[in-house]
C-alpha cells in the first residue's frame with residue numbers, strides 16, 4: 001500500500017482507534033502515544049470492526065469475542081473464547097432409534113401381545129430399520145401407527161404401556 005492520507009492527526013487522540021477505508025479496504029489507525037499504526041480493521045475471527053473494540057497497551061481487543069491483536073504488528077496475541085463442540089444429532093438419533101427398535105421388538109416377541117399387533121409391530125420395526133427415509137420421518141410414521149395400534153380394545157395394558165415407552169423414545173428423533 002502506498003502512502004495515503006488517512007485523516008488529520010489532530011482528530012486522532014492518543015489511545016484512540018479509527019477506521020478509514022483505503023482502496024476499498026477497511027483499515028484501523030491506532031495512535032499509540034503519538035506513533036500511528038495501521039492494521040486491518042476487520043477481525044479475522046468473525047469480521048467485527050476492530051476500531052469499535054478497545055485498546056489495552058499495544059493490543060486491540062475485539063468487541064465481539066475478545067480476540068486480541070497487537071496493533072504494532074497485526075499479530076493475534078490472544079483468543080480467549082472457548083468454543084464447544086457441536087451437538088451431532090445423527091448419532092444421537094441413531095442411539096435413540098436403536099433403543100426404540102429394541103423396545104418394539106420386545107413387544108413383537110412378547111407372548112402377551114395379540115397376534116395382529118405383533119405383525120404390525122414387526123412390520124414397523126423393519127420400516128424403522130430400512131434406510132428409505134430420514135430417521136425423523138421413519139420415527140414420525142412409526143409414532144402415528146403406534147397411536148392407532150394403542151386404540152385396539154384387545155391391547156393388554158402392559159403392552160400399551162411399553163408402546164408408550166417406545167413412542168416417548170421415538171419423539172426424541174429429530175432431523
Ligand code: FES
Pocket residue numbers: 043044045046047048062063064065066067
Ligand atoms: S469477531 Fe473478533 S473475536 Fe470474534
